[in-house]
Amino acid sequence: MTSTPPPSSLDPAVAARLKRSADGLVPAIAQQYDTGEVLMLGWMDDEALHRTLTTGRCTYWSRSRQEYWVKGDTSGHFQHVKSVALDCDADTLLVKVDQVGAACHTGDRTCFDAGELTVTGTGA
Template identity: 95%
Template sequence: MSTSPRPGSLDPAVAARLKRSADGLVPAIAQQYDTGEVLMLGWMDDEALHRTLTTGRCTYWSRSRQEYWVKGDTSGHFQHVKSVALDCDADTVLVKVDQVGAACHTGARTCFDDDVLLRDAD
């Protein structure tokens, strides 16, 4: 039996506002705080968001491994949280971070560099 995301000790006022998917998750976009570079997308449940807010390091829920993971614990490529915001529908989290090293599991700085479907026509 797999472990599912569990409710956390997230501030009840914040938890009440979140619009989660059927599996209890919200997408979390990690963005470099000073350049605006979009780094990656991960998933958070209430506990992952609580940990992110209280530790200052991004914690995500791994849908494939069914466990929490803190960015950088294995790779050394940490995300130090600068700010956290909800979008207007409260169904997506934007985490502005100071990224140390690569954000992508492939070793790339961002997950969005290698498969560009359309480029600006300068």
């Protein structure tokens, strides 16, 4: 992605609230709307967020391919958007979706089922 983001039709009031990374992106966590299951993490710029909000389907920015992609267009595993929220710092999006099929590119339901890491601390 270039240092100057492409023009976007995102509502200027929403755009003004976003805190983006140096490459103009915001992490977007996809969560199953009715169960709370965390499905995946993708990246959005202003245009991807605009498309997500106006089409009701998740659009992400591929950092490796340097292009937009709509979840499900090639796999058939769609994400139908139920709501989108900013976190308290306005630097992360929570996209609640109705996931059809697998969310992960590996074919798994979620990207977060590769095994838990061992926690050795006692916590607070």
